[in-house]
Amino acid sequence: MKSSCAKRIVRVLSLSVLAVSCLLLLFGRTSAAQSLISGDIAGSVGDPTGAAIVNATVTATSTTTGTVKVVKTGAAGEYRIGLLQPGPYTVKVEAPDFQTAQTTAEVAVGQTATVIMTLKVAKGATTVEVLGTAVPLIEPEDSNMATTITEEEVQDLPNPGGDITYYLNMTAGTVMNTEMGYGNTEAFGLPATSNNFTINGAEDNDPFLNLNNSGPSNLLLGSNDVAEMNIVANAYSAQYGVLGGIQENVTTRSGTNDFHGNLTYYWTNSDLNANDWFNDNSGAPEAFANANQWGAAVGGPIKKNKAFFFVNYEGLRFVTSPVDATFLPTA
Numbered sequence: 431m432k433s434s435c436a437k438r439i440v441r442v443l444s445l446s447v448l449a450v451s452c453l454l455l456l457f458g459r460t461s462a463a464q465s466l467i468s469g470d471i472a473g474s475v476g477d478p479t480g481a482a483i484v485n486a487t488v489t490a491t492s493t494t495t496g497t498v499k500v501v502k503t504g505a506a507g508e509y510r511i512g513l514l515q516p517g518p519y520t521v522k523v524e525a526p527d528f529q530t531a532q533t534t535a536e537v538a539v540g541q542t543a544t545v546i547m548t549l550k551v552a553k554g555a556t557t558v559e560v561l562g563t564a565v566p567l568i569e570p571e572d573s574n575m576a577t578t579i580t581e582e583e584v585q586d587l588p589n590p591g592g593d594i595t596y597y598l599n600m601t602a603g604t605v606m607n608t609e610m611g612y613g614n615t616e617a618f619g620l621p622a623t624s625n626n627f628t629i630n631g632a633e634d635n636d637p638f639l640n641l642n643n644s645g646p647s648n649l650l651l652g653s654n655d656v657a658e659m660n661i662v663a664n665a666y667s668a669q670y671g672v673l674g675g676i677q678e679n680v681t682t683r684s685g686t687n688d689f690h691g692n693l694t695y696y697w698t699n700s701d702l703n704a705n706d707w708f709n710d711n712s713g714a715p716e717a718f719a720n721a722n723q724w725g726a727a728v729g730g731p732i733k734k735n736k737a738f739f740f741v742n743y744e745g746l747r748f749v750t751s752p753v754d755a756t757f758l759p760t761a
Contacts, residue, residue, distance in 0.1 A: 466669060466679050467631040469537040472510040473545040475503050475523050482507025483549060486525035490535075493518045494686040496735035516658050516681055523547045538578040539660035539679050540669070574666050577601045579659040581683065590696070590721065592652040592744060594659075595627070598676055601663045617663040617676050624675030630682055633672065652744035654694060654725030657683040684729065685738025691728035697721065718751040 475486045486503040490511045503509045514537045522532040528549035535543040579597050589596050598615040599606050607614050613622020627634050629651055662670065662677040670677045698721050705716035722745075729740035 466540060466628050467515075467681055468513045469516055469539055470510055470512045470542040471514060471519065471521060471535050471537060471545055472508075472542050473547065474507045475509065475525070475547045475549060476507050477528070477549055477551070483525050483528065486523055486528075486549070489522045489524075490514065491520045491522070493520055493534075494688075495738065496687055519543075521545050521547075523549060525549055527552050529553070538576075539658055539681055540574070540662070541576060541578065541660065574662050575602065575664040577661045577663070579661070581657050584653055584656045584659065585692070585694075588696075589653055590698070590723065591746060592654065592723065592725075594651055594653055594656060594680060595625075595678070596653075597659055598625070598661060598663075598678060601661045601676065603663050604676070615676065620675040622675065624673050625678065626670065626673035626675065627678050627680070629680045631679075634680075635673075651680065651682070652725065652742075654692070654727055654744050655682050655742040657681045683727065683740055683742065685731060685740040686729065687731050687734050687738075689728070689730035691726070694723075694725040696723040718749075720749045722747045 475483045604617045616622040660679045700719045725744040727742040
């Protein structure tokens with residue numbers, strides 16, 4: 431009887447250890463992935479003399495979804511709020527015997543927004559609105575040289591075909607591939623086949639050499655569904671890895687507390703384009719081409735501050751009739 435109970439206890443303990451191990455593995459992988467789809471707010475809180483304010487309450491509130499995260503400052507007045515969805519935030523700082531202060535911060539994918547706050551001594555129930563905070567010219571958190579492309583920039587930049595790899599060309603140190611070969615863009619001497627693409631933290635690389643030149647994009651997602659792109663083209667921190675070239679991290683649009691959407695339509699044809707030099711030189715007419723590209727998206731709240739929806743649809747129809755000059759010998 432004692433042996434049976436002992437075996438049962440050992441079995442229960444084994445299952446508990448296995449369950450804890452699985453949870454640690456699951457949450458460990460989740461944390462690693464979230465660093466590619468989120469950003470941080472970090473900084474310090476001090477008084478007018480420069481002394482650190484310990485145990486101050488720092489609250490970050492998303493202005494689009496109402497998400498709230500709260501942390502306390504440490505022994506040196508420092509704080510960090512991690513795993514934040516990209517977008518605008520209101521940062522509020524409260525401490526006993528000090529006036530409440532708040533400001534705004536923009537969180538980007540894989541980046542740390544630095545917010546340094548100075549609280550004034552309290553003279554009653556007063557909130558100080560800080561219109562701007564000093565941002566260091568050099569990123570103190572990591573060595574990444576990143577380019578952030580916002581949703582507005584993606585929407586405004588002309589991009590026939592909606593190829594999400596096109597935006598790599600806006601990064602310092604990149605070279606566009608204008609000839610035949612693998613990939614669209616390379617940076618700092620590394621081949622384009624070394625570029626790494628993620629969408630919402632999940633790798634989305636072409637399975638064959640990262641060619642990214644089959645149709646508009648081998649990465650399938652269209653540009654109308656992009657909320658933000660973060661492109662790192664130099665030495666980068668540990669959350670990236672896998673491939674040593676450009677790191678393009680894409681986050682998709684989502685619903686917010688407000689209903690929003692857009693309709694896009696782009697059209698061009700051969701009448702709007704000049705004939706190329708080779709056709710002109712041989713007397714061949716310009717090839718017929720007719721391109722239609724469109725997109726439609728809508729999003730909004732299901733339950734305010736809790737659940738949201740977003741739907742996007744895109745299409746591309748391209749008709750062309752290439753002109754080839756054929757030379758035949760006379761009789």
